[in-house]
Amino acid sequence: MASGDMAASGAGVEDNYLTHSHGFKSWFFTLDHKRIGLMYLVSILTAFFLGGVFALLVRTELLTPGKTIMDAETYNRMFTLHGAAMIFLFIIPGIPAALGNFVLPIMLGAKDVAFPRLNLFSYHLYVAGAIFALASIAMGGVDTGWTFYTPYSTTTNSHVIAMTLGAFILGFSSIFTGLNFIVTIHKLRPAGMTWFKMPLFLWALYGTAIIQVLATPVLGITLLLLIVERALGVGIFDPALGGDPVLYQHFFWFYSHPAVYIMILPGMGIISELVSVFSRKHIFGYKFIAYSSIAIAVLGFLVWGHHMFTSGQSAMMNMIFSALTFSVAIPSAIKVFNWLATMYKGAIHLDTPMLYALSFIFLFGIGGLTGLFLGALAVDVHLHDTYFIVAHFHYTMMGGTVIAFLGGLHYWWPKMFGRMYNETLGRIACLIIFVGFNTTFFTQFIMGSHGMPRRYYNYVPQFTPYHRLSTWGSYLMAVGFFLMAGYLLHSLFRGRKAPVNPWGSATLEWQTSSPPPHDNFPEAPAVGDPYDFSNLEYDPSLPGYRRRGGPKA
Amino acid sequence: MTETSSTPHGLSIHIMGVPVLLAVWALLVVGTVVTVVAAGIDFGAFNLWLAMAIATVKASLVALYFMHLRYDRPFNAIVLVGSLLFVMLFIGLALTDTAQYQPEMIPGYSPGMKE
Amino acid sequence: MSTHEHPDYLGHHFETPQQQYDSSKLGMWLFLATEILLFAGLFCAYSVYRSNHPEIFVYAHQYLDKTLGGINTLVLICSSLTMAWAVRSAQTNQRRGLILLLSMTLLFGCCFLGIKYVEYEQKWKHGLLWGKRFHPHTEETRSHEKTAPSAVPPAIASQPAPVAPPPPTGEDRSLIEAAPRGPAGLAAGAIEERKPGHEGSRPSNVQIFFGIYFLMTGLHGLHVIGGMSVIGWLLVRSVKGHFTSEYFTPVDLGGLYWHLVDLIWIYLFPLLYLIG
Incomplete structure (x- = not known):
């Protein structure tokens, strides 16, 4: 159907993973990593839409002081649902489970992930967890904030158990994805694909998977303890029963701080790909970027206490955690400098994915640097729980992860669906989102530094x-997203058929047809340097890139 | 005592010999008896460390022989040891913190702390 | 793609049985690492409360039944032996041995749960439960004396005595004078008198120990049940003759899981039952 253009590469002309088999069951019970990735993509985009609607409602309520469209109770539920939906249902599974699932085995040159059945199970767990979360919303929602701090979360009469049970199940979905990726990268690399021939996106996914495997179980036990605390009154976190609520925060942040690196690391991996491809230049400092992913994954475990500077944590630990927090800036900055060095004197093509990559570097730069303000103890006392925090983590999570996700989505969209989207509209939407984003959140830095507390009605x-x-600003962003949804959906039906390699990338997924066949590669791909573009040339008749001296279309 | 075998499909595996299994089992039983006996003697604060040391010896026996770790791919052992390091990190930092702030808590402010 | 012959147990995306076997093992070890970190939370709670309130643990651990705990430890060690042996049987194509050893492992598992049930029932009867449900009874506690002789002070069931600040003792970690009662809104009823220096007198917040006890052994018990389900499934498959020296991965992985459950108990037993 969509693969006419790749007739050049020979085998399996009409058959691709989308047309391989038909019917609901062939999708919902598929073991094909590409289909599972696509199902994840649809699910997380639904969650993103839902979280976005909650966000717009929250912002609309804040249009005027006092009541605008909802009462204070509802407002508490709205921002909780926004946070919970965005974090547990969208950002954490976003890049690894949706894009990663689709891309990882193909980039590696493998036929599938190591455990396809586990992969499917992980998706089913995601659906189950999402159902619990939605059930909690349907019953009236949760008003604790997405952090579920005790003792409020054990005493409030909103539906904490359903939501935490959902998050617990989603945690296991995330664990199994991470586990699968680690084993796949260790054991399924084909001949020639050595560790340092791997694209940097895979290094980032590997670092992410380490965190998913080591940190998420602690979230599991934390939420389990919260559930038994609520249901049975165990009292481990309840001061009235001799328990320690600060201990809950240790438990929660031991997962949830590393979890922010689950969110940002794969985003950084995407940017490493995009910057090199669209600068037509070999990535600068490959090994530094690769190792910095692992360094971020490990250092991410050492800084959780910086969420507790004002929670009664001891002065000594405050100092230790503050010092460790600054250390995470080093590997992050290494990445940024290497991206900039890659672009230096490169032939930069401002296609939509590259625009997102540039936005990422700018926004993540702001998000990361304001993180240093917050890591400084004295400043944090002033800024803690203000809009400054809100702005900071939106600059990293949305300006970082979501923008990188959108860049990756646009980059791999032709590979996933075999269609090109409208490039002009893509650039316009990116610009609108960029402007809207900064309008929304930069003002929040100012508000926060003037003392506007977060979560206030x-x-x-x-x-x-x-x-x-x-x-x-948030409305402007919404316009950008609707525009994007429009041209992406349009491309599925009316889009120009995508060539094998529209961007001129050297990683393996661009050697197979768009969309790829069921088994990923008709014949074993030739593994080479993932950032060596010298033997690719543009062929206007495709229009796309092909191997120099390769067969003409 | 232990054997390695290679199957027609080229699967090379390690098989534990029965004497080794029985010896490990016997050591585990002895370890259990020792830990019970040792708990009856008062070594003060040292009791905890003694009990943990015995438990760690027992756990290592199980991991190395019953779980084949001694003959397995080294990376599997790295996974196990790595996970234990992260456990120690978690407990260590949380413990350091609570030990620091507990004495600062104002007695009577929480029924949990009253002395 | 592969020049090897492709046996039907080999996944289409693997080249050789060795690759599949190694992948499965690595996957299982990673899963075990997640299990270890899952339990890490409870071990962390244990460490924090134990190091800050050792008196609770010294006092309360005497109410646990060392004999039953010790027997259970031996039961699990035996089950680990039979499981490891079962893996050997599978590797050497001894189907009857495999079936026998798996059944024995399952039996030991049942035995463990049975003993655990007896222990739980005793605790339940004596009201030695977690947080909110901690209501120790005098009579039953006395009859319990046989197993925990030095443990039972007559005051065990005394209801909250009038609130008075107890004089500080040598062990006190705080030098600040005790306030007479908590601020309004906190459960003043939870404040109980402690007789310092009187050995065996009940420290406050003993319920914390029982909360941790039930959480740790409860979560471990759930894992035992999970492991037994896996072994039951392995038993069915081995009766059907699914496992050979060529393909025994599920037995191997099930074994790893069962040994981990044993490993955790090896730590739980001394921490909860033995050292105070």
Whole structure:
């Protein structure tokens, strides 16, 4: 259907993974990593839409001081649901489970992940977890914030158990994805694919998987303890029964801080791919970027206490955690400098994915540097629980991860569906989102530094202009996302058929047809340097890139 | 005592010999008896470390022989040891912190702390 | 793709049985690592409360039945032996041995759970439960004396005595004078008198120990049940003759899981039952 253009490469002309078999069952019970990735993609985008709607409602409520569209109770539930849906249902599974599942085995030159059945099980767990989360929303939602801090979470009468059970199940889905990726990268590399021939996206996924495997179980036990605490009154975290609520925060952040690296690391991996491909230049400092992914994964485990500077954590640990927090800036900066060095004197092509990559570097730069403010103890006391925090983590999570996700989505979209989207609209949407994002969140830095506390329903009139601006920015972003949804959906039906290699990338997924056949490669791909573009040339008749001296279309 | 075998499909595996299995079992039983006996003697604060040392010896026996780790791919052992390091990190930092702030808590402010 | 012959147990994406076997083993070890970190939370809670309130543990651990705990340890060690032996049987194509050894492992598992049930029932009867449900009874506790002789102070069931700040003792970690009662809103009823220096007198917050005891042994018990289900499934498959010296991976992996359950108990037993 969509693979006419790849007739050049010979085998399996009409058959691709999308048309391989038909019917609901052939999708919902498939063992094909590409289909599982696609199902994840649809699911997480649904969650993203849902979380986005909650966000818009929250922003609309904040348009004026006092009541605008909802009461305070509802507002508490709205921001909790926004956080929970975005984090547990969208960002954490986002890049690894959706894009990673699709791309990882093909990039590696393997036929599938190591455990296809486990992969499917992980998706089914995701669905089950999402159902629990949605059930909690349907019953009236949760008002604790996505962190479920005790003792409020054990005493509130909102539906904490359903939501935490959902998050618990989603945690296991994430664990199994990570486990699968580690084994796949260790054991399924074909001949020639050595560790340092691997694309940097795979290094990033590997680092992510380490965190998923080692940190997520602690979230599991934390949520389990919260559930038994609520249901049976065990009292481990309940001061009235001799328990220690600060201990809950240790438990929670032992997972949830590394979890922010589950979110950002794969994003950084995507950027490493994009920057090199669209600068038509070999990545600068390959080994530094590869090792910095692992360094971030490990250092990410050492800094959780910086969420607890004002929670009654001891002064000594505050200092230790503050010092360790600064150390994470080193590997992150190594990546940024290497990306910049890659672009230096490169032939930069400003295609949509590259625009997202550039946005990422800019926004993540702001997000990362403001993180240093917050890692400094004295400053954190002032900024803690203000909009400054909100702005900081949106710059890293949305300006970082979501933007990288969108870059990756646009980059691999032709490979996934065999269609090209409208490039002009893509660039416009990226610009709108970029402007909307900065309008929404940069104002929040200012508000936060002036003392506007986060999670508040009401505010003093002096903040009104900022809140207005922020809300209008969020509407602008929504426009950008709807535009994107429009042209992407349109491309599925009317888009130009995608060539094998539209961007001129050297990684293996661009050697197989778009979309790839059921077994990924008709014949074993030739493994080479993933960032060596010298033997690729543009062929306007495709239009796309082909191997120099390769067969003409 | 132990054998390695190679199957027609080229699967090379390690098979534990029965004497080794029985010897490990006997050591585990002895270890259990020792730990019970040792708990009856008061070594003060040293009791905890003694009990943990015995448990670790027993656990290592199980891991090395019953779980074949001694003959397995080294990376599997790295996974196990690595996970234990992260456990120690988690417990270590959480413990350091609570030990620091517990004495600072104001008695009577929480029924949990009253002395 | 492969020049080897492709046996039907070999997944289509693997080149050789060795690759598949190694992958499965690595996958299982990673899963075991997640299990270890799952338990790490409880071990962390144990360490924190134990190091900050050792008196609770010294006092309360005497209520656990060392004999039953010790027997259970031996039961699990025996089950580990039969499991390891079962893996050997599978590797050497001894089907009857495999079936026998798996059944024995399953039997030991049942035995463990049975003993655990007896222990839980005793605790339940004496009201030695977690947090909110901690209501120790005098009579039953006395009859318990046989197994925990030095443990039972007559005051065990005394209800909250009038709140008074107890004089500080040598062990006190805080030098600040005790306030007479908590601020409004906190459960003042939980404040109980402690007689310092009187050995065996009940420290406050003993329920924390029982909370941790039930959480740790409960989660471990769930893992025992999970492991037994796996062994039951392996038993059915080995009766059907699915395992050979060519393909025994499930037995091997099930064994690894069962040994991990044993490993965790090896630590739980001394931590909860023996050292106070």
